[in-house]
Amino acid sequence: MIWNKYEVEDRKLQGISVLAIVMMLISLYMQSKLVLFLGVLFLALAVANQLYLKKAGERLYVDYSHDKARFFIDEKGKWSFIIRNDGYPILKAELRVFFDYFVAPESEDSSSSRGLHEISIPISIFTGQTKQISIPFTANTRGIAKIRRLEFQIPSFLGFGETALESKLPLTLQAIIYPQPIPVKGLAEQLSKLQGANIVPYSVYENRLGPLGTRDYVATDSFNAIHWKASARKQSLQTKQYEKISETGWTVALNISDGHSINGNLEGLISSITEFAYYAFHKQLSYAMCINVRSAGNTPFLYLPKGDGGEHLQKVLETLASINRLNTSIPYHQMLSFYSRHLESQPFFIHAGIRTQEGNDQLLFIQSQKGVRLFELKLEEENGVLTKLEVQNESRKLL
Template sequence: MQWKKIVIEDRFLSILAFLGFLLLIASFYINSWLMFGAGLMILFIAGGNTYYLKHIGEGLLFDNERKRNRFFIGDKGEWTLQFLNQGLPIMKGNLSIYFDSAVVPFSGEYHIHSSKVDVSLPFSVGQKEKITITIPFVAEKRGLSKIRKIELHIPHFFGFGDTILEFTDVINMEALVYPKTIAVQNMDKHKSVKPGHNPSFFSLFEDNMGPIGTRDYLPTDSFNRINWKASARKMVLQTKEYERINEAGAVLFVNISDGYSVTSKLEFLMSSTAEMAYYFHRRNIPFSLCMNIRSAGFTPFTYLPLGSGKDHLQKLLDLLAMADFHSPTIPYEQLLFFYKRHLPIAPTMIHAGIRTAGADAMIQEWKNAGVQLFELRSHNEQALLEPMNILLKDVAGK
């Protein structure tokens, strides 16, 4: 059952029906066809009104297709609602739609209450008719916007009551608005100095599995790097060139908590984290996200495994868009402890948010293991990436 129905009848209707019944009886005593017709007409109106209110909406179907659209702030989109009516015609109805205020209509009248947008539209549909209602909107701020509620108010033709239909199923329409990025300074400082498998122009290590070309021989080149076939072809000694590689990969640890609530700098954290993800994506550097928002499953927090590519970036942006001030959190120390026990360590760790003394004790172990540690800081509304400094006395005291 898609709809919950509430029928509201005017009390005057009962009085009118009783009056019609009295006129009908009185017409037999005074033998008046006029009074008989008036009473019969009143009873017909009252009965028809009751029947209409109780049966209207039966056969009204809403196409609850799962849709998730993604937007950047300022983009335009629309909610598309499709209805099929297989029951009585619905005339002069009023459709109310409630959705989250991450998107707002860019035309028409609407109201916002408790971060929910309320839009009302006229609604009429004939029998066996299919209609489509569109609500254009503009993405106003980062967040997840869902259609939370659909209500249809249907008045009777004669005004003796209303029928209210409330859609009871979860509505599968969502609009994700990605965060607006802010520049993060010193992003290039995260480069690793260890051997690995990722190409790098600045690495000291080379992939010796196969040369990528040759160049003219230099006196400082090793004798075993000479490519004899190329040297014979060019009649000049040629040296093999190998691709330079290093270890790459970064984990973004984001602490959105501030005590027992969500930090007031949530938008700063989401915007700067998105910028760092774009940086890694452009340079094909694998990246991962750990955010202390509670999650169901094996990993008790929001976690995106190490990866790269366009789809991987989209998954991270989806997670950033869904974080809000009502997100359930877990202690940041619990996140770090679980990660250390169960998940692979990347060569670079970037911390964002409040860093607690309890977290420093576990972070120090990664530092001892050779992991590069960086911290995202805010300075004059700008984001700055700096090497993480851990006070040893705090760690020892813990």
């Protein structure tokens, strides 16, 4: 742990030092050993006090695991870390811990300001000693909570001043609080009609479970597609034919922006997408997710490729938990443009959030050029609603 260190001396200490020097000078004039002894004693105490303030907190370490803890709202948990002191003893110090408001402390000795909770813990730790610190909390709201700062206030032995230590970096302890799902009307109705393999006249996907029939072999056919029994029967090469099917797959796209600010319905939209994720998990549906939060890497926004199962659900919930109102977004239509040009398209596309005219143009392009069916996820009376999306060249509207 790297600390910023500050020393605060009591002004009385300077007066004591001056007094000690004066007493030493007077003792030389008076030839008094008692006055000289008192002067030397006071000066030694002042020097010892200054030395302690400079050395206190050196070789003070914080040890902790780097695991992520995951919680649902209202679940209880705790952060634990170990304080190790290999330097001067510390007595009657105060440890102050600052962490995100996504979790609520159970300690009564706590306060809140600027989006952070603060708790104070009295601590004394001698040289070579270790102490375990535990901070119980309750998951309060969706988000990723971290211990942002540790502060030590170490008083001097004589009470003249104190040394303050402040951690330079936040601890990597994390509490990930998953979003709370809300009911989504039309979710089961819309998805149940479309899940499974749908037979269509034209598709690049085929049902390989059994051939529908055969046809004459052409030079462009794969050698593995030859039906040898039918070829022997007809005395000419025959190619297997399969039913054309549409692949089941969804893309969920969330626009967190409302102009230059964050969508006021963001929490409701995230909760609705959470309900979709749970439904897809139980129905074993595969889906991808795009969110126009700026991200480093080859994809300039938050993107989860198509997947299913429990591991994919966990990634989705963690991604949704990471969104906050301090995120920097990219224009939604730019995200849709990148998606249509560079990422794998799915047969079904769910839009959530604000639509702009530029966004409508991109949705129309995805629908017409990619053959994708569009849906919209919106809020009505604190519940989500999933319906088919009829895109028109309309002005900006709130979904």
